[in-house]
Amino acid sequence: MASGKKRSKKSAVEFRNTQLSDALQTQDMAAVAFALRHGPTVVPLMRPGARDDPRDSGEVWTYRDPNTGDVALLLFSDALHKPDSMPKAVGLHSPAWLRAFLSAHEDVITTVFFDIAGPHPLQATPADLIAALDA
Structure with a gap:
C-alpha cells in the first residue's frame, strides 16, 4: 500500500456466523x-x-470415539470457539454444502456438535439438521 499502513484484520475473511452464535x-x-x-x-x-480450485473444499475433520467407533461432526459458529487441540485449518461452508455433506455421510455420522467447547454447545442428529436445512 502506498500509505505504508498495514491491512486491517477486518479486510480478512471472517470465519464466523453471528446469527448461529446468537x-x-x-x-x-x-x-x-x-x-x-x-449463513x-x-x-x-x-x-x-x-486456493486455485473452488471445487476443492478441503478434507473435513471428524472425531471417532475410540471406545464405540461413533463418528461425530464438530461444527462451529466462530473459528475462535474451535479448541486448539483440533487441526488448525477451518473452512467456511455454505448451507448447501452442509446439506450435501450431511446427506452423503448420514449413515456414518452419529451426532453433530456445535461449539463443543463452548460457550454454548449444542448437539443434534444429522437427520434433525437435514430437516432444519430443508425447512
Whole structure:
C-alpha cells in the first residue's frame, strides 16, 4: 500500500456466523435452523482446499470415539470457539454444502456438535439438521 499502513484484520475473511452464535446462546432451535439455512458454518479441516480450485473444499475433520467407533461432526459458529487441540485449518461452508455433506455421510455420522467447547454447545442428529436445512 502506498500509505505504508498495514491491512486491517477486518479486510480478512471472517470465519464466523453471528446469527448461529446468537441462536446457540439462547438455545433457540428455530433460530439455529434459520442461521444454518441462511449463513455459513465453520468446519474444521484435516486438509484445506486448494486456493486455485473452488471445487476443492478441503478434507473435513471428524472425531471417532475410540471406545464405540461413533463418528461425530464438530461444527462451529466462530473459528475462535474451535479448541486448539483440533487441526488448525477451518473452512467456511455454505448451507448447501452442509446439506450435501450431511446427506452423503448420514449413515456414518452419529451426532453433530456445535461449539463443543463452548460457550454454548449444542448437539443434534444429522437427520434433525437435514430437516432444519430443508425447512
